[in-house]
Structures are given as structure tokens and as C-alpha cells.
Amino acid sequence: MRQYVGRTFALGVGRRRLVPYVGCHLKEFPRPASLLGSKRHGAQFAGLRTEAELTSDMKFESATTTMPVFRLLGEDGRLVPGATLPFEQEEAVGMYTSMVRVAVIDQILNSLQRQGRISFYMTSTGEEAAGVGTIAALSPDDVVWPQYRELGAFIHRGFTIEQVIDQCLGRHTEPGKGRQMPVHYCDAGKSIQAVTSPLTTQVPQAVGAGYAFRIGGERRCGASYFGDGAASEGDFAVALNFAATLKSQALFFCRNNGWAISTPTKDQYAGDGIAARGIAYGMNSIRVDGNDLAAVYLASKTARDMCVNEGIPVCVEMMTYRRGHHSTSDDATRYRGGQEPKTQARLGLEPISRMLLCLRDRGWWSDEADEALREATKEEVMSALRAGEAKLYAPVSDMFEDVWKIPPPHLQRQRQECFEHIERHKPKYEEHLAKFQPEKH
Numbered sequence: 001m002r003q004y005v006g007r008t009f010a011l012g013v014g015r016r017r018l019v020p021y022v023g024c025h026l027k028e029f030p031r032p033a034s035l036l037g038s039k040r041h042g043a044q045f046a047g048l049r050t051e052a053e054l055t056s057d058m059k060f061e062s063a064t065t066t067m068p069v070f071r072l073l074g075e076d077g078r079l080v081p082g083a084t085l086p087f088e089q090e091e092a093v094g095m096y097t098s099m100v101r102v103a104v105i106d107q108i109l110n111s112l113q114r115q116g117r118i119s120f121y122m123t124s125t126g127e128e129a130a131g132v133g134t135i136a137a138l139s140p141d142d143v144v145w146p147q148y149r150e151l152g153a154f155i156h157r158g159f160t161i162e163q164v165i166d167q168c169l170g171r172h173t174e175p176g177k178g179r180q181m182p183v184h185y186c187d188a189g190k191s192i193q194a195v196t197s198p199l200t201t202q203v204p205q206a207v208g209a210g211y212a213f214r215i216g217g218e219r220r221c222g223a224s225y226f227g228d229g230a231a232s233e234g235d236f237a238v239a240l241n242f243a244a245t246l247k248s249q250a251l252f253f254c255r256n257n258g259w260a261i262s263t264p265t266k267d268q269y270a271g272d273g274i275a276a277r278g279i280a281y282g283m284n285s286i287r288v289d290g291n292d293l294a295a296v297y298l299a300s301k302t303a304r305d306m307c308v309n310e311g312i313p314v315c316v317e318m319m320t321y322r323r324g325h326h327s328t329s330d331d332a333t334r335y336r337g338g339q340e341p342k343t344q345a346r347l348g349l350e351p352i353s354r355m356l357l358c359l360r361d362r363g364w365w366s367d368e369a370d371e372a373l374r375e376a377t378k379e380e381v382m383s384a385l386r387a388g389e390a391k392l393y394a395p396v397s398d399m400f401e402d403v404w405k406i407p408p409p410h411l412q413r414q415r416q417e418c419f420e421h422i423e424r425h426k427p428k429y430e431e432h433l434a435k436f437q438p439e440k441h
């Protein structure tokens with residue numbers, strides 16, 4: 001038992017010392033939380049990971065510093081003093097190509113939604129480097145849990161334009177068989193899990209996989225992507241703590257793009273962004289210029305090495321900007337006007353032009369090559385679109401399958417009612433049903 005005596009705290013481990021302690025009253029101090037310190041200038045508590053300084057200076061701590069932003073390429077596309085480029089020409093051009101392909105796909109699919117040919121779309125405009133630079137730094141068997149703005153990660157891992165189009169058109173050829181909203185891609189064959197709408201569910205799942213990889217002795221990791229808004233979910237706090245305490249081989253890739261639909265980050269959090277939270281939970285964390293492909297790539301590669309070599313989680317926060325609307329269901333001009341996105345589109349600030357300046361400066365890329373890449377991608381999208389629109393939808397009955405091995409009674413009832421309804425109004429459905437694959441039975 002220890003005692004607080006008036007304003008003085010008596011510490012009696014080994015030699016006697018008196019430490020003045022403001023505001024203490026005479027009371028018992030429970031043993032498990034008692035001071036165990038034996039060193040002269042510090043104390044160890046059961047709840048402390050390292051020895052802490054004892055102080056009589058009562059001070060409430062708050063963050064006074066802002067974590068720095070790691071950057072390699074300046075807005076002129078040149079390396080900042082002391083930096084070296086972390087990749088060679090071939091890799092640089094490969095990543096740049098993926099970013100441009102994403103931009104072209106985004107532009108066409110966004111307008112397709114406006115024409116009513118797809119029901120919904122979300123662009124990655126402004127965040128292309130975050131998706132491409134991270135995935136390029138991973139090994140192909142690292143498993144990825146995306147949010148929904150990671151087309152760059154899918155494309156750079158080899159997801160084809162045909163797969164993009166078929167998913168957005170909801171045709172039978174895509175793994176979700178048209179039952180998900182557009183942009184909810186999935187490619188288990190390339191170790192990318194399905195995009196899911198409920199925010200942040202993907203983050204604890206990646207942590208679980210990363211934990212399994214570590215205890216199974218596998219040199220790979222579980223990487224999750226999420227936005228600054230998703231980081232406000234309880235699942236995020238749970239995931240960070242599990243990852244840090246259990247030592248999961250998990251990578252946390254945060255795209256901090258300033259907005260969660262209409263909520264700006266100033267209303268999202270009062271602390272120093274997301275990377276600081278990684279530190280608070282006890283993991284290595286870095287904040288990166290998310291518009292700088294080279295910085296994103298190098299930070300992600302280093303984080304990945306740490307993760308699999310040391311068996312620990314790492315948090316990477318990429319500071320970027322969502323230049324488009326949240327989705328085709330949103331009108332961002334209503335809450336942030338039109339000037340802010342224009343400013344953020346500045347040459348050399350946004351990621352594609354910054355990388356183009358870098359490539360041009362080194363003589364690794366030309367305007368002609370750029371034009372040809374954009375044209376070829378456009379043609380590929382249009383031809384996949386023509387082919388995709390000619391494909392059938394999955395059979396109607398598929399809507400009731402693949403979740404339950406034995407469908408529960410309410411689902412069986414709904415299935416029966418659906419087919420009875422179709423049968424009753426057959427003439428009205430005939431034309432429409434011709435676009436669906438026939439029923440299997």
C-alpha cells in the first residue's frame with residue numbers, strides 16, 4: 001500500500017524519495033497500478049510501455065507540432081534537394097501509364113453515367129498516385145482491401161478495362177454478377193478483395209489477414225485503403241489497436257483527400273490527421289505528399305519492407321485532394337464552390353502532371369507518347385463498352401443466390417413472389433428479359 005500525504009507523494013521503492021504532487025488526497029493506491037520504478041529519475045507503471053519522467057509540474061499535454069509531409073518531387077517535377085528517384089525509367093513509365101489510364105476511364109465512365117448508360121460512378125481524379133504508387137510497392141501476393149476510390153490499384157495490378165466496364169454495366173461476366181453497384185470491383189485472382197459500401201469494414205479484415213500471415217510465417221501483408229472520413233469509424237480504432245498489439249503484418253493506406261462527401265477534414269477531426277493516430281496506437285507511421293508518385297511509392301515500399309521483415313503494422317497517410325464530386329450522386333459545388341478544385345488542378349500540384357513534368361525532364365516520355373497513350377486507352381474503353389453492352393445480365397434467380405447455402409424462408413418466399421410476378425406480367429417483361437441469361441432450370 002502507498003499513501004498520498006497532503007500534496008506530497010511518497011514513493012518507497014528501494015530508497016525513499018519525496019516528490020511533490022499537486023492535488024492529491026490521502027487515499028489508498030491500488031497495488032497493480034502502483035509505482036514500480038527503481039531508477040532515480042523515472043517511474044515505471046504497469047500501463048506504461050517505457051519508463052516515464054516524474055514531474056511535479058502539472059501540465060496537460062496537447063499536440064503542438066504537425067507531422068511533416070514526406071516529398072521527393074517538387075511541383076516542377078524535379079527532385080527536391082537531397083532526394084533521389086526511387087525507380088528507373090521502365091517502372092516510372094509503367095506507373096504513369098496506369099495513372100493516365102485511370103484518368104481516361106474516369107472521364108468516359110463519368111459521362112456514361114450522365115448519359116444513363118451506367119447507374120452510378122465514382123472518379124479517382126486527383127488521387128491517381130495514391131492508388132498506383134502504393135500498389136506498385138507491394139508484392140502481387142499481398143492481399144488488398146480497397147475502399148472504392150482505388151481504381152489505380154486495380155488497374156496497376158492488371159485489372160483489365162473489360163473487367164471495369166463489365167462490372168460497371170453489371171453484366172454476368174463480372175464476379176459480383178451485377179448485384180453490386182458500379183465501381184464495386186473485385187478480383188480475388190489478383191488478391192484484391194471486393195469493394196464494399198459500408199465504410200471501414202475492410203480495415204479490420206486486412207488486420208486479421210496480416211495477423212494470420214505473421215503467425216503463419218508468410219512474407220506478405222494485408223493492405224487496406226480508406227479515406228479520412230472512413231477513419232472516423234469505430235472499426236478504424238479497433239483495427240489500429242489490434243494491429244499494433246497483436247503485431248499484424250498490416251499496412252494502413254489512408255487517402256486523406258480533404259473531404260468525406262460534404263464534410264471537410266476540419267469537421268472530421270480535431271487532431272493532427274490520421275498518421276498521428278498510428279503513432280498513438282504504437283505503430284510506425286508516415287505522412288506523405290499523396291500527389292507525389294515517387295514519395296508515395298518509396299514510403300509504401302519502405303513500409304511494406306518493415307511490415308514483412310519485422311512483422312509489424314505500418315500506417316501511411318497520403319495528403320491529396322478529391323478533385324471530383326464524391327460520386328455521380330453528389331454536386332460538390334454546393335458545399336465547396338468551384339474555385340478550390342480548380343486551384344488543386346494546378347499543373348505540377350496534381351499527381352499526373354507532376355509525374356509528366358518529371359518524365360519529360362528526364363527525356364523518358366514525350367507529348368506524342370502521351371497523346372498516343374490517351375487515344376489508345378480511349379479506344380480500349382469504347383471497344384470494351386461496345387462488347388460489354390452486348391453481354392447479357394446474369395439470370396434473375398442469381399439475385400437470390402451465393403449468400404446462403406440454404407436460403408432462409410423469407411428469401412425463398414421473395415424468390416417465389418418474384419417469379420410469380422414475372423409470370424403474371426410476362427408480355428411486359430419479355431423484351432427486358434431477353435437481356436438476361438436464361439434460368440438454369
Ligand SMILES: Cc1ncc(C[n+]2csc(CCOP(=O)(O)OP(=O)(O)O)c2C)c(N)n1
Nearest residue numbers: 149197198199227228229230257259260261
Ligand atoms: C458505415 C457507413 N457510414 C456512412 C456511409 C456513407 N458514406 C459513403 S462514402 C462516405 C464518405 C467517406 O469519405 P472518405 O472515407 O474520406 O473517402 P472519400 O470518399 O473521400 O474517398 C460516407 C459518409 C457509408 N457508406 N458507410
